[in-house]
Amino acid sequence: MGRFGASLARQLIESGYDVLAIDSDFRTVERRSAAIPNIVQLDSTNIEALREIGADCFDTAFVCIGTNFEANIMTTVSLRKLGVKHVIVKVRTRTQKEILLRIGADEVILPEHEAGVRLARRIAGNFVDFLEIGPDMCLVEIVCPERYVNHTLAEAELRRKYGLTVLAIRRGDTVISNPPADTKIEFGDELLVVGKLDDAERLSA
Known part of the structure; x- marks a missing residue:
């Protein structure tokens, strides 16, 4: 062993x-x-x-x-x-x-x-963490782009624009699980999203 x-x-x-x-x-x-x-x-x-x-x-x-x-x-x-x-x-x-x-x-x-792939994805996509959960699906923790700061999740329209679902928001030491649509995104927020890898990379670009 x-x-x-x-x-x-x-x-x-x-x-x-x-x-x-x-x-x-x-x-x-x-x-x-x-x-x-x-x-x-x-x-x-x-x-x-x-x-x-x-x-x-x-x-x-x-x-x-x-x-x-x-x-x-x-x-x-x-x-x-x-x-x-x-x-x-x-x-x-x-x-x-x-x-x-x-x-x-x-x-x-x-x-x-797999460790090498995860590290490369984190570096290339500005991902905090990354986990493949299927052939075309992943969980990604990503620092929210500044263009969405001070917008609510509803205003950001991440599902419509990128096909991504926000499962949680990490804000410092606090984790907001299943955040409501009127949650306002703050600078430095990390979003835990699920969706296609290509779409997550588009969000981080």
């Missing part, structure tokens, strides 16, 4: 989820056991071993094996055979992603690539 898998497990535990972590290396299990109490030493490519520890009882499985792509494939296939509802796999290349999707992974992530 590398840093990505360990961090993911800790975050899920802190969020109140039941987490069962697996690693084939006993030393890694010992090292991670303080932060991840329910961690076992196991060969995740062995379907019978997975069945014995009750892996088939979990709704979601994350496969974060790292450099051993063959183990990624075998573990994914085993989890699908066990009937795990949602299998998410971490890979290193686009080719690996295509292969894992073909053999049954529900979702495949490339953390390094």
